[in-house]
Amino acid sequence: MELIVVTDATVSAELPAVARSLAGRDESVEAVTFAGAGAEAGDLARDLARELGGHGVGRLHVAQHALLDDYAPEAWGSALAAVIERLAPSGVFAPAGHRGAEVLAHAAARGGLPLATDCVRLAGGDDGTWHVTRTRSGGVLLEDAELTAPVKLATVAAAVEVPQVPLQPAGECEIVESAVDVPPELARTRVVEHTASETGLSLATSPVVVSGGRGVGGADGFAVLEELAERLGGVVGCSRVATNNGWRPHRDQVGLTGTKIAADLYIACGISGATQHWVGCMDSAVILAINTDPEAPMMQRATYAVEGDVHEVLPAVLAEIRRRAEEPAAAEPAEQQV
Amino acid sequence: MDIVVCIKRVPAFGAQVPLTDDGSAVDTRHLGFTIGPHEECAVEEAVRLASAHGGRVTVLSVGPEEAGEQLRYALAMGAHQGVLVDTGTTDLDPEATATAVLAGLADEPEPDLVLFGDASADAGHGQVGIRVALARDLPVVGGITGLEIDTGGSLRATRESPSGTELFRVPMPAAVAVKEGLNLPRYPTLPGRLKAKKAELRTVTCDPEPGGLHTVGLRRPADDRAGAVPLGRGAGAAPAVVDVLAELGKV
Ligand SMILES: Cc1cc2nc3c(=O)[nH]c(=O)nc-3n(C[C@H](O)[C@H](O)[C@H](O)COP(=O)(O)OP(=O)(O)OC[C@H]3O[C@@H](n4cnc5c(N)ncnc54)[C@H](O)[C@@H]3O)c2cc1C
Ligand SMILES: Nc1ncnc2c1ncn2[C@@H]1O[C@H](COP(=O)(O)O)[C@@H](O)[C@H]1O
Numbered sequence: 001m002e003l004i005v006v007t008d009a010t011v012s013a014e015l016p017a018v019a020r021s022l023a024g025r026d027e028s029v030e031a032v033t034f035a036g037a038g039a040e041a042g043d044l045a046r047d048l049a050r051e052l053g054g055h056g057v058g059r060l061h062v063a064q065h066a067l068l069d070d071y072a073p074e075a076w077g078s079a080l081a082a083v084i085e086r087l088a089p090s091g092v093f094a095p096a097g098h099r100g101a102e103v104l105a106h107a108a109a110r111g112g113l114p115l116a117t118d119c120v121r122l123a124g125g126d127d128g129t130w131h132v133t134r135t136r137s138g139g140v141l142l143e144d145a146e147l148t149a150p151v152k153l154a155t156v157a158a159a160v161e162v163p164q165v166p167l168q169p170a171g172e173c174e175i176v177e178s179a180v181d182v183p184p185e186l187a188r189t190r191v192v193e194h195t196a197s198e199t200g201l202s203l204a205t206s207p208v209v210v211s212g213g214r215g216v217g218g219a220d221g222f223a224v225l226e227e228l229a230e231r232l233g234g235v236v237g238c239s240r241v242a243t244n245n246g247w248r249p250h251r252d253q254v255g256l257t258g259t260k261i262a263a264d265l266y267i268a269c270g271i272s273g274a275t276q277h278w279v280g281c282m283d284s285a286v287i288l289a290i291n292t293d294p295e296a297p298m299m300q301r302a303t304y305a306v307e308g309d310v311h312e313v314l315p316a317v318l319a320e321i322r323r324r325a326e327e328p329a330a331a332e333p334a335e336q337q338v
Numbered sequence: 339m340d341i342v343v344c345i346k347r348v349p350a351f352g353a354q355v356p357l358t359d360d361g362s363a364v365d366t367r368h369l370g371f372t373i374g375p376h377e378e379c380a381v382e383e384a385v386r387l388a389s390a391h392g393g394r395v396t397v398l399s400v401g402p403e404e405a406g407e408q409l410r411y412a413l414a415m416g417a418h419q420g421v422l423v424d425t426g427t428t429d430l431d432p433e434a435t436a437t438a439v440l441a442g443l444a445d446e447p448e449p450d451l452v453l454f455g456d457a458s459a460d461a462g463h464g465q466v467g468i469r470v471a472l473a474r475d476l477p478v479v480g481g482i483t484g485l486e487i488d489t490g491g492s493l494r495a496t497r498e499s500p501s502g503t504e505l506f507r508v509p510m511p512a513a514v515a516v517k518e519g520l521n522l523p524r525y526p527t528l529p530g531r532l533k534a535k536k537a538e539l540r541t542v543t544c545d546p547e548p549g550g551l552h553t554v555g556l557r558r559p560a561d562d563r564a565g566a567v568p569l570g571r572g573a574g575a576a577p578a579v580v581d582v583l584a585e586l587g588k589v
Contacts, residue, residue, distance in 0.1 A: 074477065105465035106472070109465070114433060115432070117464050118462070136462055137462055141357075143555075145551055149550035152550070188509055189477045190506070191504045191506060193505035194501070194505075195503040197503070246522060250519035257374075273353055275355060278353070288569075288579070300565065305569065307571045307572070309572065313573060317576045317583075
């Protein structure tokens with residue numbers, strides 16, 4: 001059987017298809033999630049089972065223990081290791097992302113098993129070896145690798161190539177509750193406090209990001225980027241040079257070790273376009289580069305390029321926006337006027 | 339407060355990533371090397387904790403002899419001693435790397451804290467720290483961007499999650515994998531660099547068994563972007579820029 005690990009309230013749609021494509025002819029695809037010993041765990045499991053049933057997954061194992069009621073990496077990992085030992089699946093999948101990767105790494109370490117993270121392609125071989133492609137450094141490189149073990153673990157990136165497998169008919173997903181042993185000392189790494197994030201535009205989800213790098217020249221230089229971002233309904237981002245110089249806080253950093261974004265519009269001001277920055281912004285629909293150096297990689301890879309000094313170009317752009325806003329008649333085609 | 343920080347020697351590349359002809363590795367003939375940003379923050383945090391609470395910082399690296407260069411960089415930042423686990427290469431699978439880290443830790447006195455990066459800058463498996471912690475029976479938390487020592491002597495570690503901030507309170511000894519943003523790492527001073535140059539590194543040799551994840555080769559992803567459309571130069575480009583913004587419905 002193949003086992004899908006569910007660490008959140010929803011199931012990633014790609015996982016059942018990936019698991020199905022790696023399952024042998026007579027192998028089932030099942031799922032596992034975690035719950036405390038209380039009654040409210042039941043509702044969550046029923047919702048998940050409905051969703052999984054829709055993907056043709058026939059059984060949801062609910063690992064239950066008082067220590068599993070809230071996210072606890074070591075306890076969840078140890079419970080997963082116990083379930084793996086009992087069910088002996090040939091493959092175990094979780095979505096890439098913090099929880100999935102963390103829980104699988106714990107289970108892999110406990111079971112002495114290999115784990116391939118951030119897989120974008122997974123295929124089975126005749127000898128039971130899997131051939132996977134994983135992304136390295138946030139997508140800078142692709143790594144082709146082989147995974148060989150009695151139980152193979154993988155985290156699956158959202159961008160995975162979804163394999164062409166016959167659609168599984170939707171059906172009932174049976175809930176199997178099973179108490180697991182969790183060593184009591186694993187309570188040591190439970191989340192003891194959650195603080196909800198402030199609502200509002202965040203770098204990760206903003207439709208527009210106006211980002212600045214070394215070329216902005218200093219912390220004060222970001223004022224004009226702030227103004228443009230506000231005008232466009234977006235937020236300000238930055239490169240690692242801006243962070244390292246203390247011009248911007250790290251939460252503004254776009255890139256491999258910052259935030260990965262997929263904005264409608266990304267404006268890169270005085271940013272050269274190093275690979276580690278590029279992988280953070282490359283999923284944006286439109287990229288506009290403003291740079292004094294026409295040869296800068298960002299100027300080559302962007303959708304639009306403006307050659308020039310940020311502090312000349314941006315004030316002129318703001319002035320032009322204001323000018324058009326003040327004389328709408330002049331800026332709009334005549335037929336739209338009444 | 340004795341702290342061990344695990345750092346990896348990784349190639350530093352710019353806009354292009356050169357690969358060897360057979361695609362088996364990054365072609366590093368013309369590249370410099372560095373330590374990853376997460377690990378730089380780990381070193382910085384260790385140095386700050388040791389100076390606030392007393393104690394020594396040991397940096398440990400698994401790789402070729404040349405990884406001594408990265409250990410010395412960390413010493414120049416303020417770490418006290420370096421351990422090089424000589425495996426001849428950094429291209430090991432995560433199980434083998436963990437085995438080698440453990441070999442390096444074996445002869446060290448029990449540290450209060452072992453710090454890792456959340457993911458190595460090149461391979462990014464996100465699991466070496468967890469494997470090492472488990473083998474040493476240490477509690478481990480990852481993705482940490484805030485770290486404090488409680489009055490009771492336990493750790494307060496925070497991390498960002500999609501829904502907000504999560505707080506862990508972890509007894510020591512413990513292992514923690516940290517992320518960039520935890521602090522602003524210092525640049526080594528010149529006297530620091532000179533002192534580090536002369537420092538003695540402890541070398542352990544290790545030839546770990548490979549694990550079950552075997553790298554076959556590396557590839558660059560297809561880049562299907564079609565070259566930028568020039569919108570002009572300097573202030574004169576403003577009308578063309580605003581046309582684009584209008585077309586996108588942003589103004
Ligand atoms: C493991 C690793 C992870 C990393 N992670 C990240 C990350 O998450 N995010 C990130 O950004 N970087 C990251 N980096 C750093 C990255 O490699 C680059 O060093 C960094 O992105 C460069 O920032 P920059 O473009 O602002 O500076 P530079 O590369 O110095 O480029 C500045 C640009 O500004 C232009 N310019 C100068 N003056 C002006 C002006 N007046 N007007 C307009 N243009 C001007 C120049 O022509 C140049 O192109 C990482 C590096 C490593 C090794
Ligand atoms: N070759 C190495 N030498 C020392 N530490 C390493 C090495 N590889 C990985 N690590 C540590 O383990 C962390 C996670 O690595 P990884 O599992 O490869 O993402 C890194 O940030 C380092 O702290």
